[in-house]
Amino acid sequence: MAALRFEALSKTYADGTRALSGITLGVGAGEILALVGGSGCGKTTLLRLVAGLDRPSAGRILLGGAAITEPRADVGVIFQEPRLFPWLSVADNAGFGLADRPAAERRRLVEAALERVGLAGYGPRWPRELSGGQQQRVAIARALVTRPALLLMDEPFSALDATTRASLHGHLLALWEESRPTVLMVTHDVEEAVTLADRIVVMQPRPGRVFDELDNPLARPRDPLSPAFEAGKREVLRALDRSLRGEAPLQEQAAENAGMWW
Structure with a gap:
């Protein structure tokens, strides 16, 4: 496990587009953080x-205290x-990232990883023989079989049906529980963010910046039909709506309103 840290991070492209501005944010070691x-x-x-x-235009990114300047094996x-x-x-x-391991160890790790994502016995098959959901399970196994310190997820379940997506959420969390990597995920699905994340960061566009940070106190496994889960979704949706309208986060508005009484 390793903590991730963004320090005054900004990115401006050559054509002048400001993609990110002043991102200062921490992701705790072993935490799952969702960006919406x-x-x-x-x-x-x-x-x-x-x-x-x-490369960023300004600021830096630290993983375990070391700056990220190029792709890393962890x-x-x-x-x-x-x-x-x-x-x-x-x-x-599934074992593509284990090329430096002895063959017997690589075989053992791959078999265990495939079993944990529900694909025991599928090792000899070809990707074309698998469904889309099964292929994504292989991708999850490949990403986690090396036990990375940090796992990045860019909407990996967006193209899947609801039933397959829910199943893969369970497989992902089961694998995450084993080594607790730090996870940074991007999703457009609010329900997915509330299902998986310990904390949800709402971003505001043009340029991209942090609008609000919402803790998710729900214990795992999370029941998507529970009142608490629905309340969590509503909180994220309200923050998203305010970010798109250009309004202040509720915490800031509450502080401003309180100040009016003095």
Whole structure:
């Protein structure tokens, strides 16, 4: 586990587009943090910076106290699409990041990872023989089999039906429980954010910046039909609505209103 830290992070592209401005934010070691926000708020740009695939214009990103300036072996990524190699078997795809391990250890780790995502015995198959949900399970196993310190997720369940998505949420959390990597996820699905995250950060667009931070105190496993879960969704939706309207977060508004009494 390793804490993640953004310090006055900004990103401006060559054409002058300000994608991010002044992001200062911490993600605790072992915490699952979800980023939500409207289009143009820089969520995917932020993930690319953390993955070391791009450089910030200002500020820095620290993982375990060390600056991220390039891709790192201890940072795993799950993309929107599975991105499996079609010429490799399911087992070889899942164990792609274990090339430096002895063959017996690699086989053992891959078999265990596939079993935990419900794909025991699927190792010899080809990606084309799997459904979309099964392919994404392989992607989850591949990202977590190396036990990364940090896991980045860019809407990995957005293309799946509700039943498959709920199943994969369970598989992901079961794998996360084993080594508790720090997780930073981007999602447009408020219910998914409330299901998975310990904390939800609402971002505001043009340029992308932090609008509000909402703690999620619900114990796991979370019941999406419970009144507490519904209340959590409403809180996130209210913050999203205010961010898109350009209004102040409720905490700031409450502080301003309280000040009017003095």
